[in-house]
Amino acid sequence: MKQWSENDREVYLRELLRMDGYGINEEDTMCRQCGIRPHQYRCIDCCGDVRWCLECTLDLHITNPLHFIEARPCHSTKNHCFNPKRAFNDDFLIVDSSGLHEVALDFCECERAPSHSLQLMRARLYPATGTNPRTAASFRVLRQFHLLSFESKCSGYEFYNSLARLTDNTGSPSRDRYDEFMRMIRQWRHLKMLKQTGRGHDPAGVLSTQPGQCALLCPACPQPGVNLPPDWESVPDKESWKYTLFLAIDANFKLQRKRVSSEERDPSLGSGWAFFVDEGKYKEYLAANWDYKQDRSTCMSHDAVDKPDREARGLAASGAGTIDCARHDFKRPNGVGDLQLGERYINIDYLFFMSLINSKIRIIVVSYDIVCQWHKKLFDRMMSFPHQMHLQNNVLYITFLVPKFHLPAHIEDCNLQFSFNLTKGVGRTDGEAPERGWASINPVAQSTKEMGPGSRRDTLDDHFNDWNWKKTIAFGDRMLTKIKEAVPARSEHRQALQDFEASIPPTVIEEWKLAVENWEKDASQPNPFKTKTKAVSEQSARLQLAAEAADDAVNQNSTYSHMSHPSVMIANGLQLEDDQRRLSADIVGLGQLPTTKQLTNILERSNSLRRRIAAWTENQTLYMPHATQERIKHTYNGSPDGTASTRVTDIQLYLPSALSKDVVIDESLRIIEWKLREGQAYDALEEIRHVLRLRSHMYKYKDRYSRGVKANTRSNTAISNATTRINRASEKYRVARAALITLAPGLELEQPLWEHALRRLNKEDIRGLSEGLYGDTEGTRKPSWIWMTYNTISDDEGDNPALNEALRVEWCRARARAMRWDEEVELLQEEMRRILAFLKWHELWWEQQGVAASSSDAATNEGKIAYSRKQASLRRMLHERFSVTWREIPRFIELWEGKVAV
Structure with a gap:
């Protein structure tokens, strides 16, 4: 670029300027075509810098009426510039990708001549109306805008105005044909959809189109009679899972529609023929069940459950709900519908059952971010639908799961019951397919929001079909990438499971395996992923110490019979320490310009805390006289009772963990602090996990519902407060763990392996359950250790039951990871087989359409x-391309199978 700016820039600029003038020797004034008449015209769309006279210009452009002609007024005048020239009479306006052209057209008026509109069509010009057309658009511009709208999401308004400016960018008024252009492009979209789905070949005509027949199908999904083997229904149970249909449900509140136009003024050109359900039947069902009352959520406070009637002032549709293919991101036929107020069950139910009409698949997995609530009473609600919409009797199993990204925002029971990672037969499916589709369609929302109901549905149907087609032609590289990731990952996790089992007795492994297999067959059996022991907490530790103090009092064997029990003193010290941390954090959070009210509040809290510390240190002296000596040794300019002039947050409390081993104190005091610190550490971890789940829910809520400055500010404040809580709990954990490390040497501990559970907490460890480290992918990431810590005290007997249970849960998870990757490899191979079978079937289907063609x-x-x-x-070309792309996959799998024994 530097070389261009130094050497070529001036040359290029001069050349562009030369083109605006006469550009040639002024003595060369004759037409290049005839050589007789003076040249005054040039065409900016033809190649070359050639000038012609008017007659030759017209002759040369009989077959190119849409080229732009520029004219020079007169060679003899001093005005040497060229100006746009209407070389033809402004009798007819044609919209083309080069601009808006006013041309003269002579229609054939012979006795056997077709209509004017057909004559235009045969000239590759699309008429704006079928009766006496005065405006048309070239097939070229319709095709260009059609593809441009898919790739750049350009609106018709922007595109048309670009053409108008391309024609004349001076602001001069021109004939407005925007409405005609939008009518033509809508018809063009519809005709292309009918043509590409074979509806023009049906002898019964277009009106015989069945619901969903114009939607492009997913080649990789199981379709009986198309891409499944003839005996697929009779295969053993251990093989039948490979023919599972995976569905994903979600709602998008960006796909709104304003309350403009009506169904009568703007109906769909083919209602229910593609992805959107038939609007009439849909609205009829909603009207009949509008008063249905949803039960409140028993999980987190999901707004889609507890507040389904989302505000929709001025909107005819507050969004759209969809049913997608969960593994391949395809939109399902008749799986899309408008939402009137919010994500109500009655809307989602209708879309779900419509997308499964006439389905013969026996096993279905359904993913939905509120499935833990929605699936309840689903089959009771199904009874309100027409019989043809009921799930067929052939459906043997239906499993409900929560998408992986959304699951951490749910309660613990949901994380165990509705997890893709723990469910057999789902591979590495994540259930987040709709979210990926929304990223593509959301830019269209601004233009479809202003459309009438029929125009909007037709436009979105067209975009969904394009999305499905792009997914289809990308299957070759996409499936290859997935299998290349899955096969090594399967070997890695198999090896990890074997390494884990190497140190565990085989009889224990068999016991665990039996438990998890029983749960997989029957979810009512005990969940092996769930701990059965009581949680360790600071309160439980205090309760235990209080019980011991009561026993000492009864048996009169306490050293401190004349005083309160030392556990109370140490517990109060821990509370003062926590209050110091809170006050210190709040002081830091004041900023550079705190208000008077804020300063007053901080000062009052400091004074109160200082008095409480002074009272506590007096009590501490009775139990720990050496602490007083340490305080005197390290305190300057202040009194021994801790009421020094230093900041209250910096006052040392000198608990047992803060004293060196050389200081002689009662050993029971160290044991008491150990127990309280252990509970404090587990409490802090639980607080971190809880707030991380809460913050994850806040992020999702903000992305989905927060619109405008006020709502976003409120959401950001809530997220900031949650982050503050996480930081405070993290600091509490680090202090507690540091004290445990100091106290541990020399103590006879009930849990000698405590450091395995209470590990060092680094910044990168503080992340949500579904979050990985930087650079991790969904398949390579591992949960932070904070989600794998087992804060338990067992009521059962045994050498170390809490540790045994922790090992069991970890083994179950390691087994689940290995199984999911193993299933993923098998599913991918089956899906690739189905894709090739579908393409072969579709090739034969199209050939049959040609054979049956009659007109x-x-x-x-x-x-x-x-x-x-x-x-x-x-289809044959795609089949061959995919076959070549995948030809080395069997060998690739064999090579990896040889690395790890199965």
């Missing part, structure tokens, strides 16, 4: 046969 018009019949062969050839 009274020979030219039309020939066109149908040619198009069917073209589509069959396209």
Whole structure:
């Protein structure tokens, strides 16, 4: 670029300027075509810098009426500039990708001549109306905008105005054909959809189109009679899971529609033919069940459950709900519908059952971010639907799960019951397919928001079909990438499981295996991933110490019979220490310009805390006289009782863990602090985990519902407060763990392996359950150790039951990870087989359309046969391309299988 700016920039600029002038020797004034008449015209769309006279310009552009012609007023005048020139009479306006063209057209008026609109179509010009058309658009501009709207999400308004400025960028008024252009592009979208799905080949005509018949199907999903083996229904249970249909449900509140136009003024061109359900039947069902009352959530406070009637002032649709293919991100036929107020069950139920009409699949997995609530009474609600919408009797198993990214925001029971990671037969499916689709369709929302109901549904149907088509042609590289990731990961996790089992007796492994297999067969059996022991906490430790103090008092064997029990003194010291941390954090959070009210509050809290510390140190002297000596040794300019002039947050409390081993104190005091510190550490970890789950929920709520400055500020404040709580709990944990490390040497501990559970807490460890480290992917990330810590005290007998239970849960998870990757490899191989089978079936289907093509018009019949062969050839080409791309996969798998014994 530097070289260009130094050497070529001036040259290029001069050349551009030269083109605006006469550009040639002024003595060369004759037309380059005839050589007789003076040249005054040039075409900016033709190649070369050639000038012609008017007659030659017209002759040369008979077949190019949409080229732009520029004219120079007169060679003899001093005005040497060229200006746009209407070389033809402004009788007819044609919209083309080069601009808006006013041209003269002579229609054939012969007795056997087709209508004016058909004459335009045969000239590759699309008429704005079928009766006496005065405006048309070239096929080229319609095709260009069609693809541009898919890739850049450009609106029709922006595109049309770009053409208008391309025609004349001076602001001069021109004939407005925006409404005509939008009408033409809508019809173009619809006709292309009918053509590409074979509806033009049906002898019964377009009106015989069945619901969902114009939606492009997912080649990788199981489709009986298309891509499944003939005996798929009779395979053993251990193989049947590979024919599972995975569905994902979600709602998008950006796909709104304003309350403009109506169904009568703007109906769909094919209601229910593609992805959107038939609007009439849909609205009829909603009206009949509108008063259905949803039960409140028993999980987190999901707004989609507790507050389904989302505010929708001025909106005819507050969003859209969809049913997607969960593994391949395809939109399902008749799986999309408008939401009127919010994510109500009645809307989602209708879309779910409509997407499964006539489905013969026996095993279904359904993913939904509120599935823990939605699936309750689902089959009771199904009874309110017409019989043809009921799930067929062939459905043997239906499993409800929560998407992986959304699951951490749920309570612990949901994390165990609805987890993809713990459920058999789902591979590495994450259930987040709709979220990826929303990222593509959301930019369209600004233009569809202003459309009438029919226009909006037709436009979104078209975009969803394009999304499905792009997914189809990308299957070759996409599946190859997945299998290359899955096979090594399977070997890695198999090896990890074997390494884990190497140190555990085989009889114990068999016992655990039996328990987890029983749970997988019957969810009512005890969940092996769930701990059964009581949680360690600071309160439980205090309760235990209080019980011991009561026994000492009864038996009169306490050294401190004339005083309160020392556990109370140490517990109060820990509380003062925590209050110091809180006050210190709040002082730091004041900023550079605190208000008078804030300063007053801090000062009052400091004074109160100082008095409490002074009272506590007097009591501490009775139990720990050496602490007083340490305080005197290290305190300057203040009294021994801790009321020094230094900041109250810096006052040392000298608990047993703060004293050196050389200081002689009662050993029971160290044991008491150990127990309290252990509970304090587990409490802090539980607080971190709880707030991380809460913050994850806040992030999702903000992304989905917060719009505008006020709502976003409120959400950001809540998230900031949650982060502050996490930081405070993290500091509490680090202090407690440091004290445990100091106290541990020399103590006979009930849990000698405590350091395995209470590890060092680094910044990167503080992350949500579904969050990985920087650079981690979904398949490579591992949960932070804070989610794997077992804060338990067992009521059972045994050498170390709490540790045994922790090992069991960890083994179950390691087994689940290995199984999911093993299933993923098998699923991917089956899906690749199904894709090839689908393409072969679709090729034959298109060939049959050509054979069955019948029309009274020979030219039309020939066109149908040619198009069917073209589509069959396209499927054959994709089949060959994918087969070549995947040909080395069996060998790749064999090589990896040889690395790890199975």
